[in-house]
Amino acid sequence: MSAPNKNYDPVAVTALSAAEVDRALEAALAAIEAASTLDELKEARLAHDGDKAPLRLARAEIGALPPEAKADAGRRVGAAMNRIREAIGQRQAQLERNRDEQVLVTERVDVTLPFDRTPEGARHPVTMTAERLADVFVAMGYEVAEGPEVEAEWYNFDALNIPPDHPAREMQDTLFVARPDGEPGPQGGYGGTGSPPMLGSGMVLRTHTSPVQIRSLLTRPLPLYVVSPGKVYRNEALDATHLPVFYQIEGLAVDEGLTMADLRGAIQAFVDALFGAGLRTRLRPDYFPFTEPSGDVSMECHVCRGESVKPGADPCRICRSMGWIEIAGCGMVNPRVLVACGIDPDRYSGFAFGLGVERALMLAHGVNEIRDTVDGDVRFSRAFGMEI
Ligand SMILES: [Zn+2]
Structure with a gap:
């Protein structure tokens, strides 16, 4: 400028x-x-x-x-x-x-489009129940043990004091598995005298989680406290009260000086943890080949607390007005089982118990049909929440 x-x-x-x-x-x-x-x-x-x-x-x-x-x-x-x-x-x-x-x-979004997203998955109520049951025992110092679902007959039957001619092999409606060479399993056949236990025994879909007890006894040091949840198989048709595949959970304790009082204590602690304190439990004689003596465990009905048995009381659907509900089988480990696993029954004793996971779920939540647990209907699962 x-x-x-x-x-x-x-x-x-x-x-x-x-x-x-x-x-x-x-x-x-x-x-x-x-x-x-x-x-x-x-x-x-x-x-x-x-x-x-x-x-x-x-x-x-x-x-x-x-x-x-x-x-x-x-x-x-x-x-x-x-x-x-x-x-x-x-x-x-x-x-x-x-x-x-x-x-x-x-950036247009059509809010009227059909909702087609798949909901996030969640664990099944049966899985959640099995873990919750196992947790009760883990808190008491038990270890979780697992085993194969295709099991040698020796583990599933023989070692558990269920010999080849034992009716339990029939009672449990066993599913036999063909051998790898394509030949069918020997349908209850067992290799005969003189041969080692594994030889000649066929393979089965395990009919209970008890073979895990044998595997634990053979591989873990004593004293032994294990709990084994898992899937088991029976040759049964699916209906309102039966499943061909279901879950069991078993506990096993082997130590020096264990008695039925220890078994009762473990059962009571289990019922207290699952249904709340204050429900009485009772043992009645029963029979299982792998325990002696054996018993079935009942607990006081957690719904009516035994009131439904009184004259004039409202009927109870859960215990069918019996006042008690059977929840498990149990007993002191049969010395023959200990011997089969190379354990001295004069020094060690043990107790075992087992129950059906679906049954525990049904009891705890008032589910009427066991079939509901396998239908795969998310409306059933959703009612139990979506724990991840
Ligand atoms: Zn009742």
Whole structure:
């Protein structure tokens, strides 16, 4: 910028000539019109309305004009700059509108579309119950032991004092597994005298979790406290009260000096943990080949607490108004089982108990049909919550 100059000829200042201002205005309007995005518009604004814009630079020269020329030049440049800002404002609004419309199209969500997402999976109530039962014993110092579901007959029967001609092999409706050479299993056949126990014995789908007891006794050091939850198989049709595949959980303790009092204590602790303290338990004589003596465990009905047996009382669906519910089988480990596992029965004794996991689930939650546990209907599972 130069000092006021009386001899200054405005026409000679090219940047301030009417033609030059019009040209700058036209260039600005063209650039603004050509801007197709907000970023391009920003560039156009900097070029034509920024500090280095031609009209800004021209306006800086106005101060140097003679007084008679100042007003005219100022009006001309001011009008042009106003026109440019107005055009920028309009274009800005238009581009923002376009952008918003674009967002509505590209980020469109149709909330009326059918809901087709698969719900997240969750564990089955039977699994949750088995783990909860096992946890009760783990808290008492038991270890969890597991074994194969395709099991040698020797583990499933012989070692548990169930010899080949024992009716229990029939009672349990065993499913035999073909041998790897394609020959069918010997259907209860057992290798005969003189051969080692494993030789000649076929393979079965384990009919109970008791073979895990044998495996534990053969592989773990004494004293032994294990709990084994798992899947077992029976050749039975699926109906309201039977499943061909179901879950059992068994406990086994072998130590010096264990008596039935220890068994009772373990059972009572188990019932207290599962159904709350205060329910009495009772043992009645029963028979299992692998325990001697054997018993069945009943607990006081957790729903009516025995009230339903009184004359005139409301009937109880859970205990069928018997006041007691059978929940498990148990007994002192048969010395023959200990011997089969190489354990001295004069030094060690043990107790064992087992129960059906589905039955425990049904009792605890008032489920009527065991079939509900295998139907795979999420409406059943959902009622138990979605523990992960
Ligand atoms: Zn009852």
